[in-house]
Amino acid sequence: MSLVFSGICSHAPGITGRAERADPALRDPLYKAFGGMRDALHAARPDALIVVAAEHFANFFMNNMPAYALGMAENYDGPIEDVEWLRIPRRTVRGNPDLSRRLIVEVQQSVDVAYAEEWRFDHGIMVPLHFLDPDNRLTIIPGNINCQGPPLTPLRRAWAFGEALRRACDAVPERIALVATGGISHWPATPDSGMINVDWDKDFLDRWVRQDKDAMLSYTDAETYRDAGQGGFEIRTFIAAAAAARGQGTIHFYAPIPIFAVGCTVATMEIA
């Protein structure tokens, strides 16, 4: 069929794990925005949801680090983290290895994506699923872009990965939704956790909403590290979503929530 839904959202573990420490005036509208995204996602009646994440050493490590990966398993378990720490119950998520295989074969025509028949979800996928698929109804295909262990894939390759995902989604008969998760500027899991460059975030999101490819790809990693921290490297997932969707974006929620360690974002992009 085609790509039928595209969106981006934050995945910071504090969103669930430190929920009570956030200002309700910010937290509750964030949760409401996640709810709106959930409704729109399910209204698109996807046969499967690809979640492009920036996982944090749950599966992939510096002994053999793929720049890009897609899951090809019957099912997936998560969260890998302590459930009391993340405050998301453990669940088994349904996969679809046949669909994964067909998508991977097409993506490989232009991007050398790794595949994985084992994949344990960390907060990068579980926080979004907690809000977007609370009843565990969807078929999930996990994707990953290495945003954690440099050297990192160039932004233009993240764009190419998004284009390849779109081409693959358009080549299968199923209805596919795509959600990319990550942070914009943030310095997670450091003493600077909670530092957020709001101006940088808004500028990036403006480029994303306008589907301004050149502007999105113009950052060097040195500039991103300086202005947006190591967490800023995760813009790769948002860039891939823009490349896949091709349309104009809509920001449903953005606000810096320091105890969540990120400028929390919920946005969708029209499929063009």
Next chain:
Amino acid sequence: MSLYQISKLLFQLNRDEALKRAFKSAPQDAIAPFELSEEERRAVLEPDIGLLYVLGVNGQILMHFAAFCGIEWSDYLQRMRDGVKRHGPVRAGIYAMLSGVDEKVAGS
């Protein structure tokens, strides 16, 4: 004796339930297969979260080790800050601290 080895130990500890049990019952034996310096061994066994941070362990690995050790979030942040105060700036990796040792950003 490298940041890679200590990171690998903590990566495996974060995801391997058998290794977690072994570490709880006989920590010195559990970490024996990893080529660690004496400083690195001490940092893991104590655990000295601040020193592990200064050694350059990626925060996405370190925060889960801290949680496994029962260290609460605010305490985790403070231990890293104390580590910089005690051991000096972060020596490797991409998780260097930008704020001052006595600053508070969020959640401290």
